[in-house]
Amino acid sequence: MRAVRLAGEDDYEGWRDAARRLAGAGLGADEVAWDAGDGAGDLFAAGNAPLPDVPHRELRVPRNFPQIAKSAILHSDPERFSLLYRLLLGLQDRPRLLEDRADPLVRRIELMARAVRRDVHKMRAFVRFREVEDGAFVAWFEPDHHIVRANAGFFVRRFASMRWSILTPELSIHWDGETLTEASGADRSEAADGDRLEEMWKAYYGAIFNPARLKVSAMTREMPRKYWKNLPEAELIAPLIAGAQAREATMTSSRPAPEQRATTLSGLREEAQGCRRCPLWKGTNGCVFGEGPGDARLMIVGEQPGDEEDLAQKPFVGPSGQLLDRALAEASVDRDRVYVTNTVKHFKFVMRGKRRIHQKPGTSEIEACRWWLGQEIDLIRPPAMVMLGATAIRGVTGKNGAVGTMRGSRVPLEHGSAVAAYHPAYILRQPDREAADKAYLSLVADLRLADEVARNA
Numbered sequence: 001m002r003a004v005r006l007a008g009e010d011d012y013e014g015w016r017d018a019a020r021r022l023a024g025a026g027l028g029a030d031e032v033a034w035d036a037g038d039g040a041g042d043l044f045a046a047g048n049a050p051l052p053d054v055p056h057r058e059l060r061v062p063r064n065f066p067q068i069a070k071s072a073i074l075h076s077d078p079e080r081f082s083l084l085y086r087l088l089l090g091l092q093d094r095p096r097l098l099e100d101r102a103d104p105l106v107r108r109i110e111l112m113a114r115a116v117r118r119d120v121h122k123m124r125a126f127v128r129f130r131e132v133e134d135g136a137f138v139a140w141f142e143p144d145h146h147i148v149r150a151n152a153g154f155f156v157r158r159f160a161s162m163r164w165s166i167l168t169p170e171l172s173i174h175w176d177g178e179t180l181t182e183a184s185g186a187d188r189s190e191a192a193d194g195d196r197l198e199e200m201w202k203a204y205y206g207a208i209f210n211p212a213r214l215k216v217s218a219m220t221r222e223m224p225r226k227y228w229k230n231l232p233e234a235e236l237i238a239p240l241i242a243g244a245q246a247r248e249a250t251m252t253s254s255r256p257a258p259e260q261r262a263t264t265l266s267g268l269r270e271e272a273q274g275c276r277r278c279p280l281w282k283g284t285n286g287c288v289f290g291e292g293p294g295d296a297r298l299m300i301v302g303e304q305p306g307d308e309e310d311l312a313q314k315p316f317v318g319p320s321g322q323l324l325d326r327a328l329a330e331a332s333v334d335r336d337r338v339y340v341t342n343t344v345k346h347f348k349f350v351m352r353g354k355r356r357i358h359q360k361p362g363t364s365e366i367e368a369c370r371w372w373l374g375q376e377i378d379l380i381r382p383p384a385m386v387m388l389g390a391t392a393i394r395g396v397t398g399k400n401g402a403v404g405t406m407r408g409s410r411v412p413l414e415h416g417s418a419v420a421a422y423h424p425a426y427i428l429r430q431p432d433r434e435a436a437d438k439a440y441l442s443l444v445a446d447l448r449l450a451d452e453v454a455r456n457a
Contacts, residue, residue, distance in 0.1 A: 002027055006036040006081070009146040009170075012073045019085050023059060029089055034081035061091050062098050071113035074146045083109055119145045122224075124154055129164055130191070137164040140191035148173060149182070156180055167191050265294055268375055272345060277368040280346035280361070285310050290341025290376050297454040298333070299382040300324070301373065303391040303423060304344035307356050315340050320424035324388075327424070327440065331447035339380055343395030344369045366394050383416035383457030386450045389423035407446055410453065417453055421446035 002022065006014040015034075022032055069084050077083075087105055090097050100106055122143075129137035137159075141148075148171045155166065156175055165174045167186035174181045269289040275281060288305035291314060308318035316324050328335050344365055349356040361369075373395050377385075387393045393401040396418055397411060406420035422439050430436035 001033055002031060003033045003035065004081075006034070008149075009036045010074050010149055011036060012070050015073060015081055015084065016069075019088055020059060022085065023089060023092075029082060029086035032082065032085060034085070036081070059088065059092065060095060061088065062095070065091065065098065068098070068109065068113050070150075071116045072109050074116045074150055075112040076145045077112060080109075080112060083112075116145050116147060119143055120147050120151055123147060123151050127155070127166060129159075129162070135163065137162055138191050139164070139166045140186075140188055141166060141168050143168060143170075146170065152180055264379055265290075265376070268372070268379070272372055275345065275372070277371065278346075278365045280344065280348050280365055283349075284347050286313060287345040287372075288313055288315055288342065288347070289345060289372075290339055291315055292339030292341075293337060294339075294380060296337060296339035296380055297382055297457070298337070298384050298386070298450055299339045299341065299377070299380060300386045300388065301392040301396055302340070302342045302388045303425070304342050304361050305347045306358055306425075307347065307349070310347040310356075315342055319428055323424035323427060323440075327443045327447055331444045331451060333447055333451045339376070339382065341373065341376055343373055343391050345372055361391060363394070366391060370395055370398070377415065381415040382454065384450045384454035385413065385416065385418040386447060387411075387418050387420045389426060392423075393420055407442060408449070410449075416457055419446050419450040419453070421450075 004018050004022070006018070008014075065088075069088075072080055072084060083105065087097070087109055090105065094100075097103060098106055101110070123141055127139045127141050129139045132138050148166070148168050152166075152173050155164070155173075159175070161177065163176050165172060167190055169187075170185045172183040172186050174183065269287075272287040272289050275287055281287070288309050292299075302316065302320070305315060306318045306320065309315055309321070315321070324340075325335060328338070344361040347356070348359045348361050348365065350359055351357070377396075385396060387396050389403060390401065393399070393403070393406065396413070401420065403420045403422055403426075407422070410417040410419060422443050424443070427436055427439045427443065430439055
């Protein structure tokens with residue numbers, strides 16, 4: 001049995017170098033015992049000779065393996081080093097092993113990597129700095145995994161001009177404006193309890209709390225209660241939830257008049273032109289916002305603007321828009337009374353020569369733009385919506401869905417219900433006339449269903 005001691009719990013480079021040497025020496029996963037911790041001077045534990053020099057063995061791994069390993073190695077599971085080495089050896093015999101999501105080893109490591117990524121996100125979201133003496137700031141955080149060192153660069157970039165410390169039970173990091181240093185773990189009592197800005201922050205949080213969009217289960221899933229003790233706004237959550245129903249009734253009864261909504265939509269449209277929530281704004285003519293009356297009872301949500309929409313700065317004016325106009329007319333729906341918008345507001349494309357070719361937006365881009373779509377929906381509150389395609393389904397509901405299995409039925413929403421329908425672009429891409437006609441007739445039928453829902457609401 002060969003014992004390997006790494007320099008630290010997050011020592012990916014040490015694990016990688018040792019794994020290469022161990023594999024080159026022909027040692028199996030059951031022949032190696034891994035350990036990590038402070039005070040480890042040599043790579044290998046006392047009493048074990050270093051690995052002999054062996055001819056270099058080229059190890060082949062998929063392109064995504066290093067990234068998965070870098071995440072999984074930060075997990076708190078003490079078996080992670082051994083599991084990753086076993087996976088590394090397995091990939092030499094089965095190069096496509098990572099694609100087998102049913103494999104227990106692959107599944108376990110993927111779950112570890114996912115848990116680490118979630119912990120990284122939670123640290124970035126729930127670290128709260130409190131001001132101490134001389135303008136310095138201190139935060140306390142309790143990560144589930146060994147993510148502090150890997151996450152330090154984010155805080156250096158985000159708070160480069162501040163002097164701050166982040167204290168955790170395992171490791172503390174300090175930034176003086178120029179140099180990042182590390183220290184041993186700390187105790188909660190060493191962090192500040194509050195500062196002069198917290199009352200302002202709590203007032204702001206209470207003002208932006210929207211009871212109409214409150215979902216307690218979703219909130220606690222995204223902001224688990226374990227973090228609440230370090231969040232100044234957490235003490236407001238219980239009373240805000242308790243009063244949410246009354247506040248929602250007040251908001252509903254004081255819904256802005258149509259002309260006020262139109263003015264607010266205009267301001268929202270202007271504000272969206274400066275959106276930099278994702279990189280899609282680069283190379284476009286601007287944000288293509290929704291269009292239609294502020295008191296529309298029917299809202300149609302598409303995927304994203306195309307080349308012609310980007311040039312005209314209006315939604316649905318190209319071939320897809322022309323087909324939609326024809327379907328609306330056949331369904332006896334007046335487009336002038338419909339609010340038409342897209343899930344993603346900027347045109348995503350790749351250049352092919354001098355042409356801009358449409359690219360499907362990714363999940364991160366959909367999520368970045370959901371803020372704008374949510375503002376449109378909250379302001380108009382249409383009793384009926386049409387979701388054109390899978391991107392619109394994700395944008396409206398927050399979940400993935402297939403039009404083929406969802407169309408023909410109503411999806412309940414906060415302010416009404418929605419109907420899934422084929423996007424006109426999907427109809428235009430059909431390989432033959434029969435398939436296109438069938439998809440087009442289903443679009444007309446779904447528009448009629450949504451219009452009926454809007455009129456009867």
